[in-house]
Amino acid sequence: MPACRIIVAVGLPGSGKSSYFDRLRVNAISSDEVRRMLLDDAGDQSVNARVFQTVRHLAAQRLRIGRPETYIDATNLERWERQPYVRLARACGARAEVLFFPASVEVCLERNRGRPRQVPEDALRAMAARLEPPTVDEGFASVTVVEA
Ligand SMILES: Nc1ncnc2c1ncn2[C@@H]1O[C@H](COP(=O)(O)OP(=O)(O)O)[C@@H](O)[C@H]1O
Ligand SMILES: [Mg+2]
Numbered sequence: 001m002p003a004c005r006i007i008v009a010v011g012l013p014g015s016g017k018s019s020y021f022d023r024l025r026v027n028a029i030s031s032d033e034v035r036r037m038l039l040d041d042a043g044d045q046s047v048n049a050r051v052f053q054t055v056r057h058l059a060a061q062r063l064r065i066g067r068p069e070t071y072i073d074a075t076n077l078e079r080w081e082r083q084p085y086v087r088l089a090r091a092c093g094a095r096a097e098v099l100f101f102p103a104s105v106e107v108c109l110e111r112n113r114g115r116p117r118q119v120p121e122d123a124l125r126a127m128a129a130r131l132e133p134p135t136v137d138e139g140f141a142s143v144t145v146v147e148a
Pocket of ligand 1: 011015018020115148
């Protein structure tokens with residue numbers, strides 16, 4: 001049996017992650033969806049540690065069940081945020097991959113303005129400043145760029 005894959009999105013809010021997964025018709029584990037389940041509000045940032053514990057727990061369950069592909073829909077801007085998925089993949093004999101959505105902050109701000117649930121502009125710019133472009137050196141088998 002080929003190894004299971006865990007595919008981690010990396011990109012700013014508005015970079016197109018959720019739309020891409022919708023188009024692929026995959027059931028990604030989404031941090032916004034977990035916020036909705038735990039807090040009744042996809043935008044509530046008050047218990048992010050718990051939100052990401054839940055995301056990782058769901059991912060681990062999928063890998064242990066042997067689901068062939070597990071997608072993570074979250075910004076995953078910094079290397080430390082991505083490392084848990086590399087470790088999880090190693091522990092489960094899975095392959096960890098990245099899908100990088102490199103849309104510029106200006107493009108993301110423009111798309112953000114057209115959304116019902118908007119990220120404040122200063123918050124989005126602060127996130128752009130935190131973004132560490134992902135590399136295979138982090139332990140990913142591949143980094144695939146999804147152009148806007
Ligand atoms: N490739 C694209 N070209 C133009 N607009 C896009 C593209 N991908 C997403 N969008 C639009 O940008 C907005 C944010 O996309 P979304 O997928 O929700 O981003 P994310 O999940 O990364 O926050 C949505 O209104 C969506 O329709
Ligand atoms: Mg999204």
